[in-house]
Amino acid sequence: MTATNTETEFFDGLARYSDSILCVCEDGTTATYGEVLAAGKAALGEFDGRPLVFLCAENTIEMIGCYLVCLQRRWPVVLTGKGDQVLFDRQLEEYDPNILISTDAGRVDVKIRHKRTVALAEELAVLLSTSGSTGSPKMVKLTARNVHSNAIAIGQYLDLRSSDRAVTALKFNYSYGMSVINAIVAVGGSLLLTDRPITDDRFWQAMSERECTHFAGVPYSFEMLSRMDARLARCTSLRVVTQAGGRLAPDLVQHFAALGETQGWKFYVMYGQTEASPRIAYLPPEMAQSHPTAIGRAIPGGSIDLIAENGSLIADAGVAGELRYTGPNIFAGYATNRSELATLELSKHLFTGDIAQWNEAGLVQIVGRASRFVKPFGLRVSLDDVAEEAGKFVEGAIATGSDDQIIIGLLREHTSEGSEQEVLARLSSAYNLPAKLFSIVLIDEIPRLSNGKVDYKALTSIAAEQAVGDATHASPRNGRLEWILSRNQVLTLLVSGLWHGAAWTFVAWGFIHGLLLVLQRQVGSRIRALYPENGWPNRVSIVAQIAFVFCAVAATRVLFRSPDVDHALTIYTKILQGPYNWGALDGKAALALGACVIMTVTGVEIAAENGVWRRLFRRRRTLRCAAVLLVFLVTLAIGEFEGGRFVYVRF
Numbered sequence: 001m002t003a004t005n006t007e008t009e010f011f012d013g014l015a016r017y018s019d020s021i022l023c024v025c026e027d028g029t030t031a032t033y034g035e036v037l038a039a040g041k042a043a044l045g046e047f048d049g050r051p052l053v054f055l056c057a058e059n060t061i062e063m064i065g066c067y068l069v070c071l072q073r074r075w076p077v078v079l080t081g082k083g084d085q086v087l088f089d090r091q092l093e094e095y096d097p098n099i100l101i102s103t104d105a106g107r108v109d110v111k112i113r114h115k116r117t118v119a120l121a122e123e124l125a126v127l128l129s130t131s132g133s134t135g136s137p138k139m140v141k142l143t144a145r146n147v148h149s150n151a152i153a154i155g156q157y158l159d160l161r162s163s164d165r166a167v168t169a170l171k172f173n174y175s176y177g178m179s180v181i182n183a184i185v186a187v188g189g190s191l192l193l194t195d196r197p198i199t200d201d202r203f204w205q206a207m208s209e210r211e212c213t214h215f216a217g218v219p220y221s222f223e224m225l226s227r228m229d230a231r232l233a234r235c236t237s238l239r240v241v242t243q244a245g246g247r248l249a250p251d252l253v254q255h256f257a258a259l260g261e262t263q264g265w266k267f268y269v270m271y272g273q274t275e276a277s278p279r280i281a282y283l284p285p286e287m288a289q290s291h292p293t294a295i296g297r298a299i300p301g302g303s304i305d306l307i308a309e310n311g312s313l314i315a316d317a318g319v320a321g322e323l324r325y326t327g328p329n330i331f332a333g334y335a336t337n338r339s340e341l342a343t344l345e346l347s348k349h350l351f352t353g354d355i356a357q358w359n360e361a362g363l364v365q366i367v368g369r370a371s372r373f374v375k376p377f378g379l380r381v382s383l384d385d386v387a388e389e390a391g392k393f394v395e396g397a398i399a400t401g402s403d404d405q406i407i408i409g410l411l412r413e414h415t416s417e418g419s420e421q422e423v424l425a426r427l428s429s430a431y432n433l434p435a436k437l438f439s440i441v442l443i444d445e446i447p448r449l450s451n452g453k454v455d456y457k458a459l460t461s462i463a464a465e466q467a468v469g470d471a472t473h474a475s476p477r478n479g480r481l482e483w484i485l486s487r488n489q490v491l492t493l494l495v496s497g498l499w500h501g502a503a504w505t506f507v508a509w510g511f512i513h514g515l516l517l518v519l520q521r522q523v524g525s526r527i528r529a530l531y532p533e534n535g536w537p538n539r540v541s542i543v544a545q546i547a548f549v550f551c552a553v554a555a556t557r558v559l560f561r562s563p564d565v566d567h568a569l570t571i572y573t574k575i576l577q578g579p580y581n582w583g584a585l586d587g588k589a590a591l592a593l594g595a596c597v598i599m600t601v602t603g604v605e606i607a608a609e610n611g612v613w614r615r616l617f618r619r620r621r622t623l624r625c626a627a628v629l630l631v632f633l634v635t636l637a638i639g640e641f642e643g644g645r646f647v648y649v650r651f
Contacts, residue, residue, distance in 0.1 A: 018034035021190045023036055040065025047098070049115070053070050054078045055173075056088075066110070067181075076124045076125060078091070121343055127142070129173070139334065146328070150276070154183040157282050158183070158268065160186075166189065166190075168191055169216055175278035213239040215241050232259065240265060244271065268283065269288060277329040277330075277331065280298065280352070281304060283295060291359060301327055304324070306322070321355065323354045376433055387399040396446060398454055398456070411443060441466055516548075516552045555572075
């Protein structure tokens with residue numbers, strides 16, 4: 001460990017590494033500390049006063065330079081990203097930064113938005129979002145002392161050296177990614193800059209060719225790596241592998257600890273929170289195989305206590321209490337807007353909200369999160385334990401819920417026939433709770449926040465959507481019930497047509513809608529009964545149902561807006577035969593075309609959130625754009641834009 005315990009050494013003392021390499025690109029291009037800092041200074045220029053800086057973090061030489069120069073100049077920097085544009089825009093509005101740093105065509109773009117200055121706390125250094133994506137502009141305020149002390153502590157327990165080189169597998173607007181950069185810079189080490197995902201073979205090729213010694217990943221990273229161990233083996237220079245950002249399954253902890261021993265690197269399980277800048281504890285590599293459920297011990301300079309509900313300290317093993325951390329890296333309060341950056345709220349202790357216990361070896365073991373416990377019928381139940389129990393039957397199970405309902409998300413690809421009932425029976429038996437308390441939701445993929453953690457709010461939303469869908473498209477269980485459901489659905493929609501007006505066309509529109517829904521449900525349920533959930537007949541069925549509903553709604557819309565049968569037949573004839581009167585595209589007809597565009601885009605967006613389509617469209621934005629264009633062209637081909645009758649607007 002070469003860095004000293006002064007803030008000057010970390011921020012201003014970087015000059016002593018001036019000729020040492022800081023950044024290495026995939027193609028072998030390098031930049032020294034001096035060159036990186038010079039690039040940052042050139043990009044930032046000068047500013048009268050002390051500005052607030054928004055930095056859209058990217059793993060590039062210029063961005064790293066801007067970040068380090070901001071720290072040197074004591075300019076508070078908000079590390080953010082543009083992944084969630086709505087959240088980004090809201091943060092921009094609430095904090096009103098003087099300088100915005102982003103990238104444009106691969107180059108750093110520094111914009112001075114204004115030169116108005118307001119009070120900023122003297123020690124304020126970095127602001128980070130409190131989570132991956134909650135829609136809130138809430139930020140964690142970190143001081144120079146917070147950032148410095150945590151970087152030094154991480155370097156000490158990882159035994160980082162100036163010869164170490166870390167790969168930027170994480171964006172540094174994420175506290176874990178930021179801490180990797182800070183710890184490496186504190187010892188004069190170097191960074192391999194890349195934005196490639198770890199599933200890309202070129203990521204590992206670059207790691208090997210550029211002789212990286214340090215890899216940092218989140219639980220999701222190691223879940224994927226467990227299926228491709230050979231990639232880690234290619235990096236013969238690897239010395240340190242770290243995991244943080246959430247709980248890693250004990251069997252994977254043991255797996256990578258053993259793999260590290262075989263391949264010559266050390267595997268560190270780490271624990272922390274953004275509010276701790278972010279590191280709190282680490283598990284010594286030599287103890288990982290024997291204590292895979294533990295988070296270990298406090299980092300150098302910090303201490304951990306477990307607090308009982310009555311406020312007393314817990315010393316005995318196996319007794320659960322809230323984990324309280326004490327150390328120089330505890331944050332200086334929260335902020336939701338720029339005016340709250342003028343003051344710091346310093347705290348001696350950080351109550352983490354995690355429930356933990358000491359194990360027999362004196363290590364800390366997390367048993368759950370205070371917010372991850374529910375009390376159905378007064379019985380304390382850990383949602384993490386529920387997920388683990390369900391995971392014994394279906395791989396990758398997750399759970400969320402409340403005192404009234406516990407929701408279990410099961411991956412569709414791992415859920416076989418009958419496994420849902422097995423999970424319900426097991427949970428009911430294990431917790432002595434009624435099976436109706438548990439709700440199973442089949443999901444195509446685990447919803448995640450931008451920081452890789454499970455998005456439990458999204459699971460709740462999926463469950464709510466499924467509940468609404470089940471109520472409308474309930475699957476029949478016997479002949480009698482099937483008849484009742486079908487009859488009620490048709491009658492409900494038939495009567496609902498009268499809400500629009502007492503005309504036969506409205507009633508016919510509602511009646512036909514009811515029949516179409518019954519037909520869709522009947523055909524869909526029989527396909528699901530005959531073929532596996534993830535088989536190709538079901539996948540084709542989904543596509544066919546979407547096309548069917550689109551065409552059916554378009555066809556019944558004619559009845560909905562026609563004054564009589566003859567007019568409806570005339571419209572149907574024009575749809576089928578043409579010709580199309582493009583010259584009449586004005587006035588209300590143009591408004592109809594606009595409505596068509598809106599409905600087209602909305603339809604594709606809804607489809608993009610549905611199962612197979614979601615994964616396809618999110619991976620390839622070009623496909624989504626192509627789908628919008630295709631559906632719009634089809635709509636134009638069968639559309640009829642001659643007048644205002646089909647534009648349903650009332651004020």
